[in-house]
Amino acid sequence: MMKRAGMARKAALGLSCLAALAGCAAGEGKPTGLASTPVADPYPSTYRAYPGAPTALVGATVYDGAGNRIDNGTVLFAQGRVVGVGGADLAIPAGYAQIDGAGKFVTPGVIDAHSHLGVYASPGVDANSDGNEATDPSTPEVWAEHSVWPQDPGFSRALANGGVTSLQILPGSANLMGGRAVSLKNVPSRTVQGMKFPGAPYSMKMACGENPKRVYGSQGQVPSTRMGNFAVNRQTWIEAQEYAAGDHEERDLGMETLEGVLSGDIQIQNHCYRADEMALVLDMAREFGYKVAAFHHATEAYKVADLLRENDVCAAIWADWYGFKMEAYDAIPENAALVANSGACVVIHSDDPNGIQRLNQAAAKAQAAGERMGIAIPDAEVVRWFTLNPATAMGIDDRTGSLAQGKMADVVLWNGDPLSVYSRPEKVWVDGALLYDANDPKRRPVSDFELGQPGAGDVK
Amino acid sequence: MSAARRIAGALALASTALAAPLAAQDFAITNATVAIGDGGEPIENATVLVRGGKVVAAGAGVPVPAGIERIDGQGKWVTPGLFAAVSDLGLWDVEGVGDSNDTEADESPFNAALDVAPAINPLSEHIAISRTGGITRSSVIGHPGNSIFAGQGALIDLGADPQAVTRPRAFQYAVLNEQAGRIAGGSRVSAQALFRNALREARDYAARGNIPRESADPRMVDTSAERARDVLLTRFDAAALVPVVEGTQKLYLRVERAADIRSALALKQDFPKLDLVLVGATEGWMVAEDIARARVPVIARPLVDLPNRFEQLASTQSNIGRMRAAGVDVAIGGFIGPDNQPRWAPEEAGNLVALTRVPGATGLSWGQALAAITSVPARISGLGDTAGVLKPGALGDVVIWNGDPLELSSSPVRVFIEGVEQPLDNRQTRLRDRYRTPAPGALPKAYDW
Numbered sequence: 001m002m003k004r005a006g007m008a009r010k011a012a013l014g015l016s017c018l019a020a021l022a023g024c025a026a027g028e029g030k031p032t033g034l035a036s037t038p039v040a041d042p043y044p045s046t047y048r049a050y051p052g053a054p055t056a057l058v059g060a061t062v063y064d065g066a067g068n069r070i071d072n073g074t075v076l077f078a079q080g081r082v083v084g085v086g087g088a089d090l091a092i093p094a095g096y097a098q099i100d101g102a103g104k105f106v107t108p109g110v111i112d113a114h115s116h117l118g119v120y121a122s123p124g125v126d127a128n129s130d131g132n133e134a135t136d137p138s139t140p141e142v143w144a145e146h147s148v149w150p151q152d153p154g155f156s157r158a159l160a161n162g163g164v165t166s167l168q169i170l171p172g173s174a175n176l177m178g179g180r181a182v183s184l185k186n187v188p189s190r191t192v193q194g195m196k197f198p199g200a201p202y203s204m205k206m207a208c209g210e211n212p213k214r215v216y217g218s219q220g221q222v223p224s225t226r227m228g229n230f231a232v233n234r235q236t237w238i239e240a241q242e243y244a245a246g247d248h249e250e251r252d253l254g255m256e257t258l259e260g261v262l263s264g265d266i267q268i269q270n271h272c273y274r275a276d277e278m279a280l281v282l283d284m285a286r287e288f289g290y291k292v293a294a295f296h297h298a299t300e301a302y303k304v305a306d307l308l309r310e311n312d313v314c315a316a317i318w319a320d321w322y323g324f325k326m327e328a329y330d331a332i333p334e335n336a337a338l339v340a341n342s343g344a345c346v347v348i349h350s351d352d353p354n355g356i357q358r359l360n361q362a363a364a365k366a367q368a369a370g371e372r373m374g375i376a377i378p379d380a381e382v383v384r385w386f387t388l389n390p391a392t393a394m395g396i397d398d399r400t401g402s403l404a405q406g407k408m409a410d411v412v413l414w415n416g417d418p419l420s421v422y423s424r425p426e427k428v429w430v431d432g433a434l435l436y437d438a439n440d441p442k443r444r445p446v447s448d449f450e451l452g453q454p455g456a457g458d459v460k
Numbered sequence: 461m462s463a464a465r466r467i468a469g470a471l472a473l474a475s476t477a478l479a480a481p482l483a484a485q486d487f488a489i490t491n492a493t494v495a496i497g498d499g500g501e502p503i504e505n506a507t508v509l510v511r512g513g514k515v516v517a518a519g520a521g522v523p524v525p526a527g528i529e530r531i532d533g534q535g536k537w538v539t540p541g542l543f544a545a546v547s548d549l550g551l552w553d554v555e556g557v558g559d560s561n562d563t564e565a566d567e568s569p570f571n572a573a574l575d576v577a578p579a580i581n582p583l584s585e586h587i588a589i590s591r592t593g594g595i596t597r598s599s600v601i602g603h604p605g606n607s608i609f610a611g612q613g614a615l616i617d618l619g620a621d622p623q624a625v626t627r628p629r630a631f632q633y634a635v636l637n638e639q640a641g642r643i644a645g646g647s648r649v650s651a652q653a654l655f656r657n658a659l660r661e662a663r664d665y666a667a668r669g670n671i672p673r674e675s676a677d678p679r680m681v682d683t684s685a686e687r688a689r690d691v692l693l694t695r696f697d698a699a700a701l702v703p704v705v706e707g708t709q710k711l712y713l714r715v716e717r718a719a720d721i722r723s724a725l726a727l728k729q730d731f732p733k734l735d736l737v738l739v740g741a742t743e744g745w746m747v748a749e750d751i752a753r754a755r756v757p758v759i760a761r762p763l764v765d766l767p768n769r770f771e772q773l774a775s776t777q778s779n780i781g782r783m784r785a786a787g788v789d790v791a792i793g794g795f796i797g798p799d800n801q802p803r804w805a806p807e808e809a810g811n812l813v814a815l816t817r818v819p820g821a822t823g824l825s826w827g828q829a830l831a832a833i834t835s836v837p838a839r840i841s842g843l844g845d846t847a848g849v850l851k852p853g854a855l856g857d858v859v860i861w862n863g864d865p866l867e868l869s870s871s872p873v874r875v876f877i878e879g880v881e882q883p884l885d886n887r888q889t890r891l892r893d894r895y896r897t898p899a900p901g902a903l904p905k906a907y908d909w
Contacts (some may be wrong), residue, residue: 002700012584013858047484078777086576116476122766122767122768123767123768123769123772125770126766127770149477153767154766154768157766161765162775177465203749206680208506210556218818292691297824302892302898303895303898304898305898306896306898306899320801320803322798322888323554323555323557323585323586323797323798324554324556324797324799325554325555325556325557326556326557326800328554328798329554331888332888332891333888338896338898342898353768354763354764354765354766355850357763357765358763358811361807361868362813364523364868364869365807366869367869368868368869368870368871372871373896374892392629403667415818416817417815419868419869420867420868421807421810421811421813421814421866421868422810422813422814422867423814424814424815424817424818438818440821441820449767450767450773453773453774453775454718454743454773455743455773455774455775455776456775458776458778458820459776459777459778459815459818459819460765460766460775460777460821460823
């Protein structure tokens with residue numbers, strides 16, 4: 001319904017081209033003669049997969065990320081792509097290096113839909129605090145990628161301990177509209193462009209509730225209340241609609257992003273804790289004709305799990321964080337299980353440089369909480385919470401997030417069941433390139449910041 | 461949990477709220493996998509016998525006296541109650557709600573004299589939630605406000621009764637880390653000077669004041685002793701530091717960087733009686749031999765592996781394992797606020813077991829990992845062998861788990877503190893039950909309670 005509205009608007013504006021996708025020619029479909037024409041992809045991804053050998057993982061328990069489990073499975077990848085996934089009978093082509101996975105487990109690369117790595121980098125000193133442009137409650141004009149510091153040591157921990165191969169870096173939640181997010185491949189690079197996930201759609205971060213009203217209310221400016229939050233948002237969306245319908249004679253960075261949201265090219269990732277506020281946001285999205293891809297943190301998602309299902313919105317949540325502020329007061333460990341039980345989409349997210357190292361463990365805890373109340377969720381489905389579902393929320397599920405033929409060979413070989421506390425990644429491949437190997441200290445990335453420092457290159 | 465049991469639990473909770481004490485039970489848990497908590501590996505088909513609120517025996521082949529209640533432990537695991545070393549349980553409701561958050565007093569005229577014990581709320585929901593996670597005891601601290609001395613911490617039990625504090629003023633908590641430099645006037649140099657001066661003042665005060673050493677709380681002894689004019693501490697604060705400088709009260713000292721750890725250990729040259737416990741010690745593995753030689757125990761967070769601050773450049777999850785291997789007594793701890801919940805202690809311990817299978821990393825054996833959240837923190841807290849361990853004569857704090865207690869899929873099914881069975885309900889379980897089905901039924905959700 002909403003999607004159709006978005007398509008109609010896009011057609012009306014002549015924006016047939018998906019502006020965020022690489023290869024979309026600059027200015028295509030726009031009126032001619034503008035003084036300044038937006039470039040469709042001004043900071044394009046320069047990511048290139050590193051070389052990898054054709055590899056056959058054999059004998060492991062395989063979770064494909066899409067809800068399936070294969071015992072004694074075989075996973076084949078070559079040229080950066082998954083070639084085949086099957087049982088022991090899957091034929092291994094000539095020239096493939098075989099890795100014995102007996103007693104081990106294989107999953108797709110772990111994906112975090114909510115990270116601030118790079119924008120709140122380690123060390124957490126003021127000079128590295130680049131996640132909130134907290135000078136105005138609405139800053140749709142900022143882009144997280146212009147803050148990401150590729151040398152944040154946190155990326156390496158997420159890879160080695162968490163098996164994270166893709167992640168979405170979001171601006172913080174001080175602002176109602178915090179700016180554009182950026183999706184990255186977790187591959188070290190000199191530049192953020194060298195990490196950008198090729199062809200990933202953009203998202204914009206929004207935040208409801210306590211943070212915006214606290215940050216700006218304490219400065220004696222709007223918004224200082226939740227109703228102020230909504231008023232500022234609605235007024236901004238009205239302006240965005242006018243901009244979208246206008247002649248575009250003057251460029252406006254913020255409005256370009258909001259127009260992209262209204263046209264369906266840019267997704268909304270909405271930080272929101274309380275059930276009642278999520279329901280209000282869904283109405284606001286309906287009022288202005290955009291779609292919320294996921295509610296992030298959503299500690300009260302379990303109270304409106306039916307609404308989330310009906311509106312096809314994911315809940316991107318922690319396993320059991322609670323109590324740090326009023327809007328997190330009603331968080332319960334059964335949140336994920338109750339949301340899943342209602343048929344809505346669960347994403348286990350981190351929002352944390354430590355949590356991102358254990359998304360698999362967080363999912364297992366959330367599963368166990370469900371089990372205790374009689375909601376049994378199969379392991380293979382739980383693996384989906386930190387693989388395919390976050391990929392879906394980020395709009396990259398057609399390229400990664402599950403082990404399927406033709407998809408990116410983002411793969412983790414775990415030394416045991418990934419839902420056990422005793423397991424860790426043994427090898428991690430990104431686009432078929434082996435970028436972490438527990439058995440090879442030199443396959444452990446060391447950021448420029450850590451090079452030459454105490455503990456550089458240590459197991460972490 | 462059955463509805464009947466849930467109701468029973470709710471009634472128990474309600475009754476304890478009305479201060480009706482629950483009775484200690486005598487019981488034997490049989491046929492269970494029992495972990496003593498002393499560092500050893502679990503024992504299968506074992507028995508735990510508790511009488512009069514104390515552990516009588518635990519292990520294989522323990523005879524069960526006739527007439528005593530038997531709890532079938534088939535398929536279950538039994539451990540001592542877990543000990544959350546260095547928490548702020550009972551001092552806050554919602555972390556970000558300053559109105560009722562008593563963890564830090566940055567505008568107080570006092571520092572070392574601050575005593576958390578009277579402020580601890582036994583009905584705090586975080587105590588109830590932690591109890592549901594198998595935590596039965598904790599050492600509670602306040603955080604440093606405007607002084608490097610945060611004040612005196614307490615030992616508590618997490619029983620559903622009005623008496624939480626089991627030992628007030630069990631230790632003094634101070635910081636000599638990066639943060640201490642900022643608090644102390646802008647540098648580590650100043651923090652060291654303030655620290656030494658404070659202990660010197662306390663020593664001087666003790667000498668002049670003729671404080672009776674049998675006094676439980678030296679702050680309350682009015683000596684009328686003259687004090688020199690160049691004092692920085694209030695009389696109340698100086699008195700509070702007398703037991704620290706005389707070594708009768710433990711000093712928990714927060715340090716992270718290897719160099720700061722060495723400086724902390726060197727304090728014993730000037731103040732030889734200090735009974736030090738290091739808290740934090742992110743880079744402890746770099747100076748593990750020194751810490752071991754000084755026989756100073758450590759309370760550390762196990763999964764810190766990022767250079768979040770410059771004092772943590774060499775952080776690694778192998779820190780605890782390496783210190784342990786060097787002979788340091790190390791407990792898992794630092795359960796501060798909702799960022800590191802006490803109920804996460806088992807999974808943190810389990811992660812250290814996971815490290816034993818990572819080449820180049822140093823972890824803990826399963827038994828050592830459990831000990832790091834039971835007997836070791838209890839011992840460091842000063843409880844000796846009376847808690848955190850299923851040894852004859854120890855407090856009857858017992859947790860029955862539905863599986864391996866360090867595993868993510870496991871949880872406590874019954875919790876006893878000094879032989880008293882505890883309710884496992886809390887506000888979270890009530891919300892869970894209310895929203896099992898999200899949409900309201902015949903009446904709004906508000907009527908479902």
